[in-house]
Amino acid sequence: MKKTAKVLSLFLILFTCFGVTVAGQNKKADKDTRNWVYEIEPVGVGTQGSYLIKVWSYSKKPIVAIEQAKKNAVHGIIFKGFTGIQGVPGQRPLTNNPNLEVEQAEFFKNFFAEGGKYMKFVNITNDGSVAAEDRLKIGKEFKIGVVVSVNVAGLRKDLEDAGILRGLNSGF
Amino acid sequence: MKELKNIIIVFFALMVSLSAFSQAKKPTIMVVPSDNWCVKNNFMTVYDNMGTRMKIPDYRAALQESTELLNVISKINEMMTERGFPLKNLESVMKTLQSQSAEDAMLTSKTGADANESPIDKLKKVAKADIIMQLTWSVNQTGPKRSITFNLQGLDAYTDKQIAGASGTGQPSFSAELPVLLEEAVLAHIDNFNAQLQKHFDDLFANGREVSLRVMTFSSFNGDLESEYDGKELSEIIETWVSDNSVKGRFSLTDATENTMLFEQVRIPLYDASNRAVDTRGWARDLQKMLADRYRITAKLMTRGLGQAQLVIGEK
Numbered sequence: 001m002k003k004t005a006k007v008l009s010l011f012l013i014l015f016t017c018f019g020v021t022v023a024g025q026n027k028k029a030d031k032d033t034r035n036w037v038y039e040i041e042p043v044g045v046g047t048q049g050s051y052l053i054k055v056w057s058y059s060k061k062p063i064v065a066i067e068q069a070k071k072n073a074v075h076g077i078i079f080k081g082f083t084g085i086q087g088v089p090g091q092r093p094l095t096n097n098p099n100l101e102v103e104q105a106e107f108f109k110n111f112f113a114e115g116g117k118y119m120k121f122v123n124i125t126n127d128g129s130v131a132a133e134d135r136l137k138i139g140k141e142f143k144i145g146v147v148v149s150v151n152v153a154g155l156r157k158d159l160e161d162a163g164i165l166r167g168l169n170s171g172f
Numbered sequence: 173m174k175e176l177k178n179i180i181i182v183f184f185a186l187m188v189s190l191s192a193f194s195q196a197k198k199p200t201i202m203v204v205p206s207d208n209w210c211v212k213n214n215f216m217t218v219y220d221n222m223g224t225r226m227k228i229p230d231y232r233a234a235l236q237e238s239t240e241l242l243n244v245i246s247k248i249n250e251m252m253t254e255r256g257f258p259l260k261n262l263e264s265v266m267k268t269l270q271s272q273s274a275e276d277a278m279l280t281s282k283t284g285a286d287a288n289e290s291p292i293d294k295l296k297k298v299a300k301a302d303i304i305m306q307l308t309w310s311v312n313q314t315g316p317k318r319s320i321t322f323n324l325q326g327l328d329a330y331t332d333k334q335i336a337g338a339s340g341t342g343q344p345s346f347s348a349e350l351p352v353l354l355e356e357a358v359l360a361h362i363d364n365f366n367a368q369l370q371k372h373f374d375d376l377f378a379n380g381r382e383v384s385l386r387v388m389t390f391s392s393f394n395g396d397l398e399s400e401y402d403g404k405e406l407s408e409i410i411e412t413w414v415s416d417n418s419v420k421g422r423f424s425l426t427d428a429t430e431n432t433m434l435f436e437q438v439r440i441p442l443y444d445a446s447n448r449a450v451d452t453r454g455w456a457r458d459l460q461k462m463l464a465d466r467y468r469i470t471a472k473l474m475t476r477g478l479g480q481a482q483l484v485i486g487e488k
Contacts, residue, residue, distance in 0.1 A: 047359075048251070048359055086343070087344070089338070089364060092364060096370070096371060166374070168366060168373070171195070171196055171373070172198035
């Protein structure tokens with residue numbers, strides 16, 4: 001009985017430690033997103049209303065980087081935009097207000113929360129499998145490139161409806 | 173009870189009219205193939221202009237014969253409608269002009285009178301929009317590979333400025349068909365084009381609409397723009413009025429002679445003092461009224477769309 005209690009306690013401690021580590025990694029990943037520590041490059045011209053992009057995210061755990069790629073993709077398309085490659089033009093960010101993230105901090109805090117609304121507009125292609133050349137070890141961290149598709153038309157419409165972005169026809 | 177009902181009706185009418193006034197006049201946009209594209213694809217027509225052979229684009233033939241052009245225009249129209257900004261369709265505008273022209277020719281009153289139409293009215297009967305989206309593409313062939321170079325320019329019809337643009341060459345492909353490559357080009361460039369268009373609209377809301385005003389004189393006018401009224405030359409009176417009535421006094425007087433004045437880059441407010449939407453006609457009409465009320469000068473006002481006005485002094 002005493003032995004079972006010991007094993008259970010050990011298991012609980014290990015489980016809590018793992019949870020704390022993952023939560024810590026997630027927190028760090030969120031901080032990286034806010035600090036623009038990610039890179040975006042186009043992969044090809046997406047289907048109508050969507051962008052097909054590769055997001056490079058950083059984390060000690062590849063799984064965290066893969067998951068954070070979705071958040072980074074939406075964040076980048078709203079605030080950062082991306083430069084083009086041969087044959088695929090870059091795109092400007094959805095907002096041309098450089099202070100939007102600060103001005104609407106409360107909205108974006110909820111929008112980018114764990115399981116937040118951003119999830120609705122992004123899909124990981126190839127079930128999240130990462131090509132060998134897109135998994136790089138830099139120091140203690142991994143730099144992981146994940147190809148995602150972002151429903152830009154839906155994202156823009158949602159932000160316009162919420163009054164965060166101005167529509168092309170607003171004011172007329 | 174009846175009184176309360178009346179108050180509610182008046183209140184709602186007021187709300188509706190106020191909301192209508194608070195909307196600025198929306199510019200119209202139309203996609204048109206560029207002259208360059210029309211020349212390269214042999215959609216030009218030649219006419220004799222008093223001994224000089226003039227080549228002009230034949231849009232009707234282009235739309236009837238080029239399926240690619242129709243598809244590209246259709247795709248752009250579709251994507252702009254999705255953004256809440258439906259465009260004027262070139263083909264429909266041309267058909268409407270044709271049917272209107274036929275109807276006007278047959279129009280008579282019960283007593284047999286024809287509809288009035290001056291030579292200027294006839295000249296103005298062309299397909300027009302406030303912003304032209306000028307479209308050009310060319311197909312590049314390298315061995316078996318093909319790619320599309322695509323160029324979309326947003327041109328302000330009144331200031332002649334390019335207010336938006338997107339261009340580039342797509343990825344070469346061995347197998348993709350031309351319509352697929354063209355669709356890809358539209359999808360790749362339309363968002364960048366719209367981002368610049370949005371910037372133009374933001375500027376318009378912040379600094380007023382950019383328009384041009386041309387002042388001329390009829391030969392029947394007793395005097396010219398250098399004639400003095402209350403110790404000031406007429407041109408000076410007009411220039412002062414434009415300065416006082418433009419946003420932050422922003423305008424350029426490009427040409428000024430005794431017979432003509434050309435004001436460009438004039439920023440006019442989007443709304444008047446009663447919050448009513450203003451276009452160049454409404455704005456220039458105030459100048460026309462000022463000249464009539466203060467100096468007993470009659471002038472004829474003509475406009476083109478939202479952004480170009482012409483005031484001819486002397487008579488109407």
